[in-house]
Amino acid sequence: MAQLHHLPPLLLLLLLFLSAAAAVPAGGADEAHISAVVAEKGLAFAKDVLIGEAVRSLTPLRLPGVEKAVRVPFLGGVRVAASNITLFHLDVGDNSTVYLGDSGLVVVASGVTANISMHWSYRYDSWLFPIEIADSGTASILVQGMEVGITMVIKNSNGSLALSVSQCGCYVKDLVISLDGGASWFYQGFINAFEDHIKAAVEKAIPENIVEGAGKLDSFLQGLPRTVSLDDVAALNMTFINDPHYGNSSIEFDINGLITSAVAKTTNLQKHPHLSLSCGVASKMLLLSLDEDVFNSALEVYFKADSMHWVVDKVPDQSLLNTASWKFIIPRLYWNYPNDDMRLNISMTSSPVIRITSEKVGATINADMIIDVVDDKETVPVACISVVVSASGVVETSGNKVYGRVDLDDFSLALKWSKIGNFHMSLIQGVIRVFLNTVCMPYLNSRLGNGFTLPVVHGFTLQDVYVLTSAKQLTLCSDVTFTNTSSLASLALLRYREARVPSVLAAKQALAF
Numbered sequence: 001m002a003q004l005h006h007l008p009p010l011l012l013l014l015l016l017f018l019s020a021a022a023a024v025p026a027g028g029a030d031e032a033h034i035s036a037v038v039a040e041k042g043l044a045f046a047k048d049v050l051i052g053e054a055v056r057s058l059t060p061l062r063l064p065g066v067e068k069a070v071r072v073p074f075l076g077g078v079r080v081a082a083s084n085i086t087l088f089h090l091d092v093g094d095n096s097t098v099y100l101g102d103s104g105l106v107v108v109a110s111g112v113t114a115n116i117s118m119h120w121s122y123r124y125d126s127w128l129f130p131i132e133i134a135d136s137g138t139a140s141i142l143v144q145g146m147e148v149g150i151t152m153v154i155k156n157s158n159g160s161l162a163l164s165v166s167q168c169g170c171y172v173k174d175l176v177i178s179l180d181g182g183a184s185w186f187y188q189g190f191i192n193a194f195e196d197h198i199k200a201a202v203e204k205a206i207p208e209n210i211v212e213g214a215g216k217l218d219s220f221l222q223g224l225p226r227t228v229s230l231d232d233v234a235a236l237n238m239t240f241i242n243d244p245h246y247g248n249s250s251i252e253f254d255i256n257g258l259i260t261s262a263v264a265k266t267t268n269l270q271k272h273p274h275l276s277l278s279c280g281v282a283s284k285m286l287l288l289s290l291d292e293d294v295f296n297s298a299l300e301v302y303f304k305a306d307s308m309h310w311v312v313d314k315v316p317d318q319s320l321l322n323t324a325s326w327k328f329i330i331p332r333l334y335w336n337y338p339n340d341d342m343r344l345n346i347s348m349t350s351s352p353v354i355r356i357t358s359e360k361v362g363a364t365i366n367a368d369m370i371i372d373v374v375d376d377k378e379t380v381p382v383a384c385i386s387v388v389v390s391a392s393g394v395v396e397t398s399g400n401k402v403y404g405r406v407d408l409d410d411f412s413l414a415l416k417w418s419k420i421g422n423f424h425m426s427l428i429q430g431v432i433r434v435f436l437n438t439v440c441m442p443y444l445n446s447r448l449g450n451g452f453t454l455p456v457v458h459g460f461t462l463q464d465v466y467v468l469t470s471a472k473q474l475t476l477c478s479d480v481t482f483t484n485t486s487s488l489a490s491l492a493l494l495r496y497r498e499a500r501v502p503s504v505l506a507a508k509q510a511l512a513f
Contacts (some may be wrong), residue, residue: 032241033291034257036213038062040249042285045480046109047098058209061087063116063201066194069177078124081141083192087202089115090408100246104153104166114143116198120179138180143202150210154251159226159239161253163218168207172199188223227260233305234298235262259298284460284477292356300351306350313341313438320431323373332420333382337373345370349386358470360392362409383418383500385425387411389436393448395474397465400450402476406444408436 005193015318038046067081095111123134151167175195220467227235235258244250302308314322319325321342327334352365371383413432465478 013440018330020177022209029460032254032256033293033297035252035257035287035289036255037250037252037287037289039283039285039287041283042480043098043100043105043249043251045285047096051092051109051359054210054213055090055092055212058206061092061205063087063205063211065118068193068383078122080193081121081346082197083119083121085116085201086116087143087205089116100149100251101143104151104246106149106151108149110141110146110147112148113144114148114202114255116141116143116202116261118198120245140178140180141198141343142176142178142473143174144176146165146202147171147173148210150214152214154242154244156240157222160224160243161221161240163221165211165246166216168210170203173203175199201323229262230259231262231489233262234259234301235308236265239455257294259294259301283478284464286477288476288478289476290476292354292361292474293295295354296351299354303348303351308352310346310462312439313343313347315435319440320435329431330420330423333371333373334425336420337375337380337382341374343372343374343379345372346382346387355476356469356472360394361469361474362390362392365389365391382420384416385428386414387415387432391441395469397467398451402465402467403451404448406441406448408433408441 021182063085065081065083065085067079069079091113092109093111093113094110096107098105098107100106118139119136120139121134123132123137148170149168150165151164153164155162155164165296175198177195177198224238226237226239229235230236237260239256241254241256244252267394278462315321321344322336323334323340323342346367346369348365348367350366352363355364357364365388367387369387370381371385373380373382389411390409391406392409393404396403396405411432412427415422417427461481463481465476467479470477
């Protein structure tokens, strides 16, 4: 239908988000333009995921062995030893909570049970017996009433997130040791002497391993890229702004979020206005808010990169692109170039502007449309018309997909120059309206109607996404599920290539008529 050369992939997403969101003043480059809020339900989900991953990383956990030597009247020297002490199972159950403390995020697991296996041995010699007596076997240990607590602090570290553990502790209430093998019934009293050692070993090893795991998560967070390339032209500034904001039951992360040139350097930013985000009465895990400046910055980058150029040479009613159809509209065009093919060479004269309101998202596009005539295989520009288009639309969701619909609101025309004489814009306004309504809008809507899957961190899936709108901002509300296909320790950030392929390819397909 048309050929669009180098049109930006993000333009489809901008058209897709023609609808609106929760107030933040439009500001400069030192403010947050994307905000992600992990709500109370999301914190509980994150807690369950982290606990599940912690259990997987902690088991099996090898504990240090112990050997004791005692002297018993009439028996002589008695040596008892416990080795191969392994914590192989943890059961947290539902007795875990997460809340926001004064200094960070607090996770407490109560009533935890654990299973431990070990090998025991026993030997003694005495003046009564000329030979050494020894025995050995295995033991199973049930840990009951264990409590584990951790306080984590997340701060901004030069534009990245840094996670540290301010407090971490473990308390074991009770152990039940059951011996197997040998004359275990006879040695039970001796083996119970290891109870304090095993308690202390568990209470020491679990916090150490949790802190070690938190260190890996900190390295992961600080390794997140500051910029994400969207293509060869544009990059998303992923610099975090200031420390996370702790609410009564949620955490908000603010990101610069503006689109910049892929070759431009980004600076570390500090200031930001506090954003007030809400999913209304619905309880959702995650809120993702995008300021209208995110879209406008993307459009500006592509405009400055000379990427907004459309060449339309095929339309459903091909007669519209032949001078014969213009015989009675612009007679001189037909007289000079009878029955010649035409094409429309469209270029933006300024960066398009997105305006988000509580009712809709509107777009204003300023372009020059040059009418070219193909005369004996030579392309001749014959007139240039200034076109200002106003459009708006809505955003809808279904499952993990986001869909959009855009409609033409209005447009205006002005003749900039002409080689075929002056002609009133009112003469061609009807034809241009038909072109916009029957060619541009239906095609865009057919592509937007296919939707695209929202990209997320590998291993997670968004669920029941919906859109809220208010002034200057678009907010996506969603629940999250964890697929358990990989460990958090091995997660690569966003699989950016995977994350951007659906949207970028959809955009290129939609804009390559």
